[in-house]
Amino acid sequence: MVHYDLAIIGSGSGNTLITPEWDNKKVAIIEGGTFGGTCLNVGCIPTKMLVYPAELARAADDAGRLGVDLQHTGTRWADLRDRIFTRIDSISEAGRAYRADELQHVDLYEEEARFTADRTLVTASGAVITADQVVIAAGSRPVVPGIPGLDLPQVHTSDTVMRLDEQPRRMLIIGGGYIAAEFAHVFSALGTDVTLAVRSGQLLRSLDHTVSERFTERAQSQWTVLTGRQVTRVDSNADGSVTATVVATDGGESKVGADVVLVATGRTPNSDRVGALEAGFDLTADGRIAVDAFQRVTREGKPVPGVWALGDISSPFQLKHVANHEARVVSHNLLHPDALHASDHRYVPAAVFTRPQIATVGLTEEQALERAERTGSRVAVAVQQYGSTAYGWAMEDTTGIVKILAEEDTGTILGAHIMGHEASNLIQPLIQAMHFGLDAFTMARGQYWIHPALAEVVENALLSLRAPST
Numbered sequence: 001m002v003h004y005d006l007a008i009i010g011s012g013s014g015n016t017l018i019t020p021e022w023d024n025k026k027v028a029i030i031e032g033g034t035f036g037g038t039c040l041n042v043g044c045i046p047t048k049m050l051v052y053p054a055e056l057a058r059a060a061d062d063a064g065r066l067g068v069d070l071q072h073t074g075t076r077w078a079d080l081r082d083r084i085f086t087r088i089d090s091i092s093e094a095g096r097a098y099r100a101d102e103l104q105h106v107d108l109y110e111e112e113a114r115f116t117a118d119r120t121l122v123t124a125s126g127a128v129i130t131a132d133q134v135v136i137a138a139g140s141r142p143v144v145p146g147i148p149g150l151d152l153p154q155v156h157t158s159d160t161v162m163r164l165d166e167q168p169r170r171m172l173i174i175g176g177g178y179i180a181a182e183f184a185h186v187f188s189a190l191g192t193d194v195t196l197a198v199r200s201g202q203l204l205r206s207l208d209h210t211v212s213e214r215f216t217e218r219a220q221s222q223w224t225v226l227t228g229r230q231v232t233r234v235d236s237n238a239d240g241s242v243t244a245t246v247v248a249t250d251g252g253e254s255k256v257g258a259d260v261v262l263v264a265t266g267r268t269p270n271s272d273r274v275g276a277l278e279a280g281f282d283l284t285a286d287g288r289i290a291v292d293a294f295q296r297v298t299r300e301g302k303p304v305p306g307v308w309a310l311g312d313i314s315s316p317f318q319l320k321h322v323a324n325h326e327a328r329v330v331s332h333n334l335l336h337p338d339a340l341h342a343s344d345h346r347y348v349p350a351a352v353f354t355r356p357q358i359a360t361v362g363l364t365e366e367q368a369l370e371r372a373e374r375t376g377s378r379v380a381v382a383v384q385q386y387g388s389t390a391y392g393w394a395m396e397d398t399t400g401i402v403k404i405l406a407e408e409d410t411g412t413i414l415g416a417h418i419m420g421h422e423a424s425n426l427i428q429p430l431i432q433a434m435h436f437g438l439d440a441f442t443m444a445r446g447q448y449w450i451h452p453a454l455a456e457v458v459e460n461a462l463l464s465l466r467a468p469s470t
């Protein structure tokens with residue numbers, strides 16, 4: 001048995017907890033998978049390193065109507081893939097080596113660990129680790145539904161699809177969420193024939209209805225989108241391809257051929273992999289480890305002394321910037337038990353790097369209307385087309401929108417939803433306004449907006465929320 005001041009399960013966001021304040025203490029970091037976790041190895045970073053070249057390939061589609069003829073003549077998949085993973089794998093390996101070899105006060109355990117008591121862990125090989133404080137940062141993993149054939153080698157999740165030996169000619173994607181939308185864009189732009197099978201009538205259903213509806217239309221114009229369909233089995237063919245059986249809501253059955261199937265049906269927290277239930281920690285209805293506002297793990301609603309959790313294993317938001325925020329909170333709280341910080345989940349933004357790009361923060365229109373009913377207030381809604389601004393004319397944009405929801409009397413911004421070019425950057429001033437309490441009227445009129453930048457579409461949306469009469 002080895003005792004530590006701090007033990008961390010998971011080397012994704014958990015790795016950032018090893019700050020200089022721990023230099024004279026003993027720290028264990030336990031990683032049962034690839035060092036660096038999801039975002040670095042199989043998540044945000046490699047996907048966005050694929051999205052950027054996909055955007056370049058798609059530029060050929062958009063340029064023609066502006067009078068510039070470009071052609072995407074081919075994709076060198078192996079070069080694309082190797083550029084991304086040569087870089088990522090070396091970052092992961094350097095991080096691993098730093099923890100394993102260079103830091104004298106840190107021990108890296110490269111195996112899984114489970115709780116046997118509140119601050120006691122046992123690793124897969126039987127090593128027993130005790131610690132004054134334990135942080136659970138063990139993340140989440142893809143869910144693969146129990147559909148016959150999803151264990152075939154042609155079937156992938158986001159964990160494996162980016163490292164394919166060859167770019168598939170045809171890809172079937174099951175699911176209509178973030179991962180489906182991003183990979184549909186990437187593979188289609190690079191030249192793969194993409195089909196999505198989605199159970200409901202819409203893609204990205206969790207987003208504001210205007211964005212979800214308009215995005216679904218755009219998706220249908222770019223990819224084959226089978227809405228109201230459920231994949232019921234996948235069979236292997238003699239030529240190495242697969243055939244999926246797809247059943248419509250009305251019972252009609254059809255077949256979809258593909259070289260690769262991507263399952264993008266959500267991610268489940270790794271609570272089971274750390275033995276959270278057996279340890280008696282509270283779990284949420286969707287299987288996350290329950291934490292209080294200070295990221296302390298609870299048992300029957302009360303904090304378990306010295307046990308913390310952060311990121312996908314405990315957060316309702318499976319987003320890296322949220323995991324990073326919670327890691328900063330835990331980092332502070334570990335060292336300042338008498339002055340704890342709470343996590344701030346009021347205005348959590350997200351972006352979907354699909355085509356067109358989407359960004360969102362705050363309430364959807366439905367949620368804002370519910371809130372208005374509760375509080376006796378009124379909601380002002382502005383929907384501004386990119387095409388109504390000078391930069392939108394330059395781009396000849398016909399689909400980009402900025403939608404802003406605000407309280408009618410006060411201008412308090414309740415939510416913002418953007419679909420179009422650089423949505424993830426365009427939304428940042430609105431996130432800032434929400435966090436710092438800047439109302440829509442002051443935000444619109446109290447500063448310069450660069451002309452003729454695309455940000456004018458945000459300015460115009462804010463202006464159309466109506467100003468106070470003074």
Ligand SMILES: Cc1cc2nc3c(=O)[nH]c(=O)nc-3n(C[C@H](O)[C@H](O)[C@H](O)COP(=O)(O)OP(=O)(O)OC[C@H]3O[C@@H](n4cnc5c(N)ncnc54)[C@H](O)[C@@H]3O)c2cc1C
Binds near residue numbers: 009012014034313
């Ligand atoms: C394809 C994809 C794209 C994404 N894109 C974005 C994006 O653009 N923007 C964004 O904000 N978010 C994105 N995300 C989400 C983001 O990657 C996650 O929210 C984030 O990485 C979670 O970090 P974490 O530290 O909680 O967990 P992780 O980074 O997953 O780290 C957990 C680690 O714990 C290890 N582990 C698990 N159980 C054990 C155990 N029992 N013992 C030891 N080790 C264990 C795992 O091997 C893993 O390495 C994406 C996710 C995916 C899958």
Ligand SMILES: NC(=O)c1ccc[n+]([C@@H]2O[C@H](COP(=O)([O-])OP(=O)(O)OC[C@H]3O[C@@H](n4cnc5c(N)ncnc54)[C@H](O)[C@@H]3O)[C@@H](O)[C@H]2O)c1
Binds near residue numbers: 177198265
């Ligand atoms: N840009 C980003 O920030 C980004 C990118 C990728 C992933 N992520 C994170 O990772 C999470 C997981 O992504 P995801 O796309 O897998 O999940 P998701 O929750 O966004 O979407 C899951 C989709 O699968 C469908 N589905 C669920 N079960 C199904 C079944 N049995 N059969 C058919 N369809 C089914 C759902 O209806 C939904 O359309 C996201 O929620 C997000 O938090 C973030």
